[in-house]
Amino acid sequence: xxxxxFRDETVDYAAVGATQATDLMQFPxxxxxxxxxxxxxxxxxxxxxxxxxxxxxxxxxRAAGQVVEVKPAAGPAYTGVSFDAEGNAVAPAxxxxxxxxxxxxxxxxxxxxxxxxxxxxxxxxxxxxxxxIFLSESGRRVAxxxxxxxxxxxxxxxxxxxxxxxxxxxxxxxxxxxxxxxLFGRMFKGLVRSRRRALFDRYLRAIxxxxxxx
Numbered sequence: 524x525x526x527x528x529f530r531d532e533t534v535d536y537a538a539v540g541a542t543q544a545t546d547l548m549q550f551p552x553x554x555x556x557x558x559x560x561x562x563x564x565x566x567x568x569x570x571x572x573x574x575x576x577x578x579x580x581x582x583x584x585r586a587a588g589q590v591v592e593v594k595p596a597a598g599p600a601y602t603g604v605s606f607d608a609e610g611n612a613v614a615p616a617x618x619x620x621x622x623x624x625x626x627x628x629x630x631x632x633x634x635x636x637x638x639x640x641x642x643x644x645x646x647x648x649x650x651x652x653x654x655x656i657f658l659s660e661s662g663r664r665v666a667x668x669x670x671x672x673x674x675x676x677x678x679x680x681x682x683x684x685x686x687x688x689x690x691x692x693x694x695x696x697x698x699x700x701x702x703x704x705x706l707f708g709r710m711f712k713g714l715v716r717s718r719r720r721a722l723f724d725r726y727l728r729a730i731x732x733x734x735x736x737x
Contacts, residue, residue, distance in 0.1 A: 651675025
């Protein structure tokens with residue numbers, strides 16, 4: 524699937540946006556291993572704003588021991604496309620404001636950006652290239668998804684979503700599907716699941732002051 528703001532390479536899987544499907548855990552993309560985790564991380568607008576700043580500043584990826592390199596999409600910033608429960612696009616792309624940066628000059632999450640992650644989790648490399656499939660920001664919800672472009676040990680997508688609910692609670696939702704790209708991963712899927720759990724644990728620890736390892 525190709526969009527005009529992407530680089531020459533496209534993502535390396537077909538089910539773009541499938542992390543937003545409500546039945547992901549029951550019907551994941553073919554040959555993929557689904558994962559989902561939701562945690563309450565506090566309450567109130569201040570907690571939501573602080574967590575949003577961390578999330579959009581790649582705090583989750585950095586906490587997972589990954590070095591983050593970002594190349595924003597060429598041309599005007601792009602918010603990406605939203606998807607319904609079946610993975611169908613439900614809104615056209617639109618243009619966002621200027622690219623934002625953190626205090627160290629690293630570009631914040633932006634739709635269409637390409638990122639390179641380098642590191643190791645559970646003894647296995649997580650080096651690979653990814654694309655920000657979409658970015659959605661509203662007064663009470665911030666969400667984005669990363670899709671693999673190539674070079675990683677799995678092919679698939681990760682969703683990061685923060686929601687400030689009507690009851691004033693703030694929740695972080697993580698969803699993903701991973702299809703092993705190497706023979707070893709296809710033979711030992713338990714290792715792929717273990718790697719995913721370790722990533723989710725680190726993401727939660729980075730964003731949530733309430734998180735404690737069981």
